[in-house]
Amino acid sequence: MNSHLATYAEKLPQTKAAVSKVINFSCVDGPGSRLVIFLQGCNYNCLNCHNPQTIDLCDNCGGCISSCPVQALSWADNSTSSSVKWDTDLCIHCDTCLSICPKQSTPKTYHYSVADMLLLIRKNSLFINGITISGGEATLQLNFIKSLFEAVKTAPDLQHLSCMVDSNGSLSESGWQKLLPFIDGAMIDLKAWQQATHLWITGRDHHRVFRSLALLAAEHKLYEVRLLHIPGKTDFESEIDALADYLKKLPPAVRIKLNAFQNHGVTTEAKTWKACTEQDIKQLAGQLSQRGVGPLILPAVYI
Amino acid sequence: MSLQQKIKQIITDPTLSAKQKSSYLALEADASLPYLPVSQVVHEAMDSGIICDMFEGNAPFKPRYVLPDYAKFLQQGSEYLELQAVENLDEALNALTIIYHHVPSVTNIPVYLGQLDEVLMPYTAGLDPETIYQKIKLFWIMLDRTLPDAFMHVNIGPTDNIICRTILRVDAELKQVAPNLTFMYDPQITPEELFQRAAANICECSKPHIANYPMHAQSYDQQGFGIVSCYNSLPLAGGANTLVRLNLKEAALRAESREDFFSHTLPHYCTLMYELIEARSQFLHEQSHFFDSFLVKEGLIEESRFAPMFGIFGMAEAVNILLNKTDFTDIPLSNSKSQYGHCETANILGHQISEALDHIVKSTAVTYGYHGRALLHSQGGISLDEDVTPGVRIPYGTEPDPIAHIQALAKHHQYYTSGISEILTIDETVKSNPQAMYQLCKGALNLGFREFSANVASNDLIRVTGYMIKLSDIERFKAQGSRTNTTGLGAEAAVNTSILNRKPRVASHEQSPRYVR
Numbered sequence: 001m002n003s004h005l006a007t008y009a010e011k012l013p014q015t016k017a018a019v020s021k022v023i024n025f026s027c028v029d030g031p032g033s034r035l036v037i038f039l040q041g042c043n044y045n046c047l048n049c050h051n052p053q054t055i056d057l058c059d060n061c062g063g064c065i066s067s068c069p070v071q072a073l074s075w076a077d078n079s080t081s082s083s084v085k086w087d088t089d090l091c092i093h094c095d096t097c098l099s100i101c102p103k104q105s106t107p108k109t110y111h112y113s114v115a116d117m118l119l120l121i122r123k124n125s126l127f128i129n130g131i132t133i134s135g136g137e138a139t140l141q142l143n144f145i146k147s148l149f150e151a152v153k154t155a156p157d158l159q160h161l162s163c164m165v166d167s168n169g170s171l172s173e174s175g176w177q178k179l180l181p182f183i184d185g186a187m188i189d190l191k192a193w194q195q196a197t198h199l200w201i202t203g204r205d206h207h208r209v210f211r212s213l214a215l216l217a218a219e220h221k222l223y224e225v226r227l228l229h230i231p232g233k234t235d236f237e238s239e240i241d242a243l244a245d246y247l248k249k250l251p252p253a254v255r256i257k258l259n260a261f262q263n264h265g266v267t268t269e270a271k272t273w274k275a276c277t278e279q280d281i282k283q284l285a286g287q288l289s290q291r292g293v294g295p296l297i298l299p300a301v302y303i
Numbered sequence: 304m305s306l307q308q309k310i311k312q313i314i315t316d317p318t319l320s321a322k323q324k325s326s327y328l329a330l331e332a333d334a335s336l337p338y339l340p341v342s343q344v345v346h347e348a349m350d351s352g353i354i355c356d357m358f359e360g361n362a363p364f365k366p367r368y369v370l371p372d373y374a375k376f377l378q379q380g381s382e383y384l385e386l387q388a389v390e391n392l393d394e395a396l397n398a399l400t401i402i403y404h405h406v407p408s409v410t411n412i413p414v415y416l417g418q419l420d421e422v423l424m425p426y427t428a429g430l431d432p433e434t435i436y437q438k439i440k441l442f443w444i445m446l447d448r449t450l451p452d453a454f455m456h457v458n459i460g461p462t463d464n465i466i467c468r469t470i471l472r473v474d475a476e477l478k479q480v481a482p483n484l485t486f487m488y489d490p491q492i493t494p495e496e497l498f499q500r501a502a503a504n505i506c507e508c509s510k511p512h513i514a515n516y517p518m519h520a521q522s523y524d525q526q527g528f529g530i531v532s533c534y535n536s537l538p539l540a541g542g543a544n545t546l547v548r549l550n551l552k553e554a555a556l557r558a559e560s561r562e563d564f565f566s567h568t569l570p571h572y573c574t575l576m577y578e579l580i581e582a583r584s585q586f587l588h589e590q591s592h593f594f595d596s597f598l599v600k601e602g603l604i605e606e607s608r609f610a611p612m613f614g615i616f617g618m619a620e621a622v623n624i625l626l627n628k629t630d631f632t633d634i635p636l637s638n639s640k641s642q643y644g645h646c647e648t649a650n651i652l653g654h655q656i657s658e659a660l661d662h663i664v665k666s667t668a669v670t671y672g673y674h675g676r677a678l679l680h681s682q683g684g685i686s687l688d689e690d691v692t693p694g695v696r697i698p699y700g701t702e703p704d705p706i707a708h709i710q711a712l713a714k715h716h717q718y719y720t721s722g723i724s725e726i727l728t729i730d731e732t733v734k735s736n737p738q739a740m741y742q743l744c745k746g747a748l749n750l751g752f753r754e755f756s757a758n759v760a761s762n763d764l765i766r767v768t769g770y771m772i773k774l775s776d777i778e779r780f781k782a783q784g785s786r787t788n789t790t791g792l793g794a795e796a797a798v799n800t801s802i803l804n805r806k807p808r809v810a811s812h813e814q815s816p817r818y819v820r
Contacts, residue, residue: 023704024704024705024706024707025704025705025706025739025743026732026739027729027730027732027733027735027736027739028732028736031736031738032736032738032739032741032742033736033738033739033740033742033743034739089640123710124706126745126746126749126750127705127706127709127742127743127746127747128706128742128746129738129739129742297735300731300732300734300735301730301731301732
């Protein structure tokens with residue numbers, strides 16, 4: 001590292017992000033090939049969540065340590081009051097620890113500083129068009145996102161990479177204002193049209209989601225709106241006219257993506273809900289297209 | 304089984320066509336001759352699977368791969384074939400159709416069909432794009448139906464031209480097994496938009512392969528090179544007289560330590576490789592009369608441009624075995640993270656083996672070689688291989704993500720002049736995001752990949768080393784036989800090596816060189 005970079009690294013925040021996973025090469029999280037960082041922790045509690053272990057942060061109760069069949073979990077400094085240490089080399093990803101966690105959380109989180117993450121991004125930079133931060137709910141770790149993307153956008157060797165956030169839209173306007181200078185776009189989930197449906201599915205109201213959509217659209221930073229279709233549960237079909245009206249008023253560059261609910265990984269009553277088939281998606285897509293919404297992005301696979 | 308019984312079995316096989324039976328019968332006839340004179344140690348090394356002649360035959364009468372100068376052929380016509388110099392695209396396609404039937408190879412079907420855009424561009428004057436499209440499309444269908452072998456390889460690029468673009472269009476539209484296709488990419492010459500088009504084609508039909516043109520070109524002289532069969536890069540107007548391969552896994556098993564491997568085992572088996580290479584190429588060049596062919600007399604190939612390919616395979620197993628034999632006892636071998644493809648120590652040892660091989664091949668003279676040398680090749684396996692991984696690839700089903708996969712293997716590519724290939728399987732979500740394929744490919748070439756090949760997981764066309772088969776054909780083959788030669792090979796590989804169980808659905812052999820019931 002040259003001296004300029006060394007000085008620069010010293011200025012980076014020392015706080016670490018809780019990361020549940022990093023994927024080096026993704027084709028479905030924004031334009032082109034993307035390095036995707038999944039942050040741990042979410043403020044929604046969706047019935048249909050596929051990765052419920054990413055909702056809560058580990059509270060280091062240590063209950064999982066003895067359950068690990070390959071001794072990949074231990075106390076960090078051999079005292080039962082410290083934090084749980086996860087040895088990635090030993091882990092065989094059997095997920096026994098997830099199944100016994102009383103908080104339905106996970107001891108398998110990484111902790112990355114901005115400098116750590118920049119190293120990883122540089123290692124992959126030849127192969128990617130950009131970086132997407134997803135979750136959990138990414139924006140719960142707003143300062144990390146802001147610092148990381150600011151660092152990317154000011155580094156001559158990385159600034160060509162597009163920086164995207166994948167969010168449930170619950171961030172406040174002032175929060176978005178902090179991010180806007182450093183992001184190229186955001187992908188926002190609209191989980192239901194009616195307030196009551198949204199509350200039932202996510203445990204939160206959707207007032208802020210619409211505020212986020214409006215703000216991002218006005219700032220030309222709304223890359224994609226995602227509708228997760230759960231046949232018979234979400235209200236996109238019953239509210240099709242109002243929904244179509246709303247989507248049509250978004251700037252034409254905004255991608256409208258339909259996602260198909262699948263029930264694997266789900267732990268709530270939603271486990272028994274019927275998965276969304278290609279036919280279900282095509283039906284919804286047809287209704288939106290008839291009302292002048294489009295072009296629509298449909299799932300590449302139904303798995 | 305006696306020779307007669309074997310011949311009868313081939314003749315009465317319900318799944319082979321008459322033509323396919325004829326080739327297997329010819330192989331049996333050749334195999335019934337005594338082997339070329341080689342020393343006892345070479346015989347022993349062959350019998351125990353350490354070195355292998357690829358079942359090319361006991362008395363080679365044709366080179367393994369032949370790359371005629373088709374541009375010259377069209378310009379001058381052929382006295383032997385009684386053809387005038389061609390004057391338009393129809394005549395050019397007709398003349399090529401004719402000569403392809405006179406270009407031998409190990410499969411009896413030409414493995415090289417030419418740098419077709421360069422070859423055909425002089426005959427496109429005055430033709431509109433739609434007319435060119437119709438003619439190329441018919442030509443493409445003819446190739447797949449009359450020369451049904453996916454080893455046969457067309458090259459296009461790096462320049463932007465109407466033939467190159469039309470071939471990409473037709474290939475994506477028809478999604479045929481044959482011909483195989485390589486697109487040459489040169490960042491100085493190729494427009495990015497054309498490169499993106501080629502990457503989008505990979506998402507459609509897992510073709511073309513993308514060749515790192517400047518890297519290949521600097522390995523050869525002004526007369527050029529071609530990519531043939533399974534990513535073999537060879538001199539144009541020349542080819543490969545033979546391919547002999549070394550099983551690095553078997554060699555590593557016979558080494559006492561890592562040091563012993565580098566100082567004794569590897570040099571010892573390389574010496575045996577050279578004895579076999581000499582015996583085979585000398586017979587071809589001195590006794591078979593192949594080089595009396597019209598191809599030589601009319602200047603379409605030159606004897607001096609043929610080289611032996613020095614193939615290697617089983618790098619992954621060799622590295623893991625050697626790591627276990629040295630002082631790395633703290634690494635549990637059951638843990639894939641400590642193994643080849645996943646661990647820096649293992650990957651570096653692999654690169655050192657490639658470097659050692661490169662040194663041996665570049666410093667060992669052969670009687671019939673390219674500038675007096677053989678050419679190092681990372682060999683893609685054959686359908687009879689079991690528990691050994693092709694070339695320097697990472698074992699099937701254990702590959703890391705595509706980027707880590709490329710990073711683990713990129714340093715090998717500089718050494719393998721006559722070809723190396725990794726098959727990257729990309730999940731099907733890439734189909735709606737060809738830009739991601741483009742960026743991945745660009746990154747791989749930037750990092751020193753000689754050749755980039757990707758397989759899109761859901762495509763019916765899948766890659767079996769360098770050639771394509773249709774998954775749906777494999778299902779049908781066992782019951783009915785196949786029109787396409789390579790499907791038989793794929794079906795055999797699918798049974799022998801459970802290739803379809805592979806996480807990425809990619810088969811692992813270069814060819815099936817003998818009849819197996």
